[in-house]
Amino acid sequence: MVLDFTLYIYVQVTYFKCGGVSLGVGMEHRIADGVSGLHFVNTWSDIARGDLKHINPPFLDRTLLRARNPPQPAFPHIEFQPSPQMKLASDLLQSTTNATTSLFRLTQEQLNILKSKFKEDGGKNINTMKYTSFEILAGHIWRCACKARKLPDDQDTRLFIGIDGRSRLQPPLPPGFFGNAVFRAPQIAATGDLVSKPTWYATSCVHDALVRMDDDYLRSFLDYLELHLSSLSELVKPPLVGSVNLWINSWVRQLG
Template structure:
């Protein structure tokens, strides 16, 4: 991408339009296990002919202020309760909204590949104290061509991807003068552990992730851990025709011809297989696939519609690199389906209880050590309404992550063209990426 020079015009702290309750919002263990970062996403909008107030910042700020009434926790700040547990102080301190402009065009941004340069579309804040910065950062950047980028950073403690999209789409509904389709449900005690906690199952997702075998990297293992190799991210598009070809190829090896595997199961298996090949790891190398899995509908009773918080559990599948590479793709697809099927109410409640009995919850936190070589984390945004963020001037022409935070992370989203194609955003070591791309399209 061409270097885009951005000029900040105005920064505003937007507070709730009405008085909101001041209270401390308890965080579930699931809220505390996610990385303590703002998750950066970017929305690009093409100009609307004849619109005199295209992406009027005042309209956005007024709607945001109104949205912060039902979503009052978003306007709060991090705090620690009397037990030292991180929580959200709902104090109406507000969120950050920045107006910016650039002399570049949207076309000069390129194909929106996740990159550190994309972070300039999201406001930066002073991070010297985690208790002082806003939990929501938003920036509207106006391009010379008339288009706009809306960059959003939502702190992960506010919720997972489903919660983030729920908030942003609700903000857009208010901007269009509509009532909220789904009001937020903010009480997180629904995901508290049982009393007493009874972890009844082995939770492989919390076992330490496999590390590279010594003979894969010789004496460089410790050096790799302390000096990570350069990484890069790419967007790979798989069309509906290509997806059909991939599925048909995998079906040839299905013993029971009545089984129809999902698009996600097929793509996740394919990505895992291609990653093992591109990394060149040996056949006896253990590898773990992590799949963040929404528990909202898997729990019994299900969580209420509009639940705001992190409700993601981790489906984890272990395998040997040689097995993943050499066996028919359907073998890996079946492993993924079997693991996802096990994620029922009993397993999820056991997972919460398992986290509850740990003396150090920090030890279970996800991070680069969890997902990097030889492992992978595949996030599905395939069913999320990510293109419904219409603030009154049309749907976004693109939405995606500004960066992919860690090596070994991938996202799958629907293409904005709505033609049955999908986009895969993936971050790998730079010297593995071209090989991964070759394998990805070789089927």
């Protein structure tokens, strides 16, 4: 099927010989993020079953995510700054074109081993209770990505974490808010620090990035975008192949 990118939603019904049916749905991200997309599909499913008692109607007022007047960004917003210059050797850069996809399943035991490494930090008194499992795992993945890419120690690398701003804004967005409320939580660090420092260092970088995403930062984020509407496509374009950066998303809370 050839997609028409002037449309905002796609629906494809597939009938199988066994009698089964699948429904595929595609949605333009300017209309809705993943949370709202699931809300749409689940509500549609409820209506199709005739279950109208538990429907949570969508909240369609997009003005809750508009910039202030006048816009007043208060942070540099490194998530929209040019990517750090790549310092990879030419042969390593060429090898990045041979991409593969892998799925890794981490058990609770393996996650506990990661957590236990915080106690082996060279004698420093680190309060591991303040770090979530996601922060520990994200920091570990960031370190491993730097090692696998064989990045030089002086190579800066950025981590971006997609976060749902609904509950972080003050006041929080109403239940059923329909739109795109995804923000980028950014962090930057030198590869040498991520790889050579104790395990807790990368995790603390992740933690600091997430803690920063409060109402002040998110409002500043919206103001920054308002001031750069003419170059918006450049600000949000995906990274190039061979990028030294990393994107991490977690759907645990949305799907759990």
